[in-house]
Amino acid sequence: MTLAEQILASAQKSQAIIATAESCTGGMVSAAITDVPGSSAVFDRGFVTYTNAAKTDMLGVSTRTLESVGAVSEEVAREMAIGAIANSTATLSVSITGIAGPGGSDHKPEGRVCFGLATRTDVHTETKDFGALGRDSVRKAARDHALNLLLRALSPE
Incomplete structure (x- = not known):
């Protein structure tokens, strides 16, 4: 079963509705x-917000x-996740903002991605440094990390 299939099953079981707010992953x-x-039963909408x-x-x-603080920050990831909840019928949202590459700086290197995970009552943020893996690999790693965040939120231990 894929991550997305596990998310769908868990969201249906818990009656969660999901929204996404994506920047560097572009949807x-x-x-x-x-x-x-069957994803329409649990997925409300996705926001692709590539620009500020x-x-x-x-x-x-x-x-x-x-x-x-700039777009690549936990503060912006937090506001994106909250905004996705506020502008949808979702009960759970995930946000992603980062530097897929090429480029970056010493302060914000290529491969740095910030994530937000929000419910209607709580928000969690984190930053992952995937490294300069190349644009495609960073985007895929960010996608997979976001999917894992959703699955963990839907399947608390």
Whole structure:
């Protein structure tokens, strides 16, 4: 069973509704979930907010936050996840913002990706440094990490 199939089964069992807010993955998490037949029962919508303006317009990310810490930050991931919940019928959202490459800096290197996971009452954020694996590999690693975050949230031990 794929990660997305496990997410679908767990979300159906717990009656969760999912939304995504993606930047560097460009909708890969949404695509993975909606590849599974029956996903419409648990997937409400996905926001692809590649630019700062899209993050602000679609998710309500603060321009002040973007200016002070930049798009690749846990603060922005937090606001993206909250915005996905606020602008959907979802009970659970995941957000992704990062530097897939090429490029980056000493301060924010290629392969750094920040994640947010929100419910209607709680938000968790984290940063993963996947390294300079190349754009495609970083994006896939970020997609898989986000799917795992969703599965863990839906299947608490």
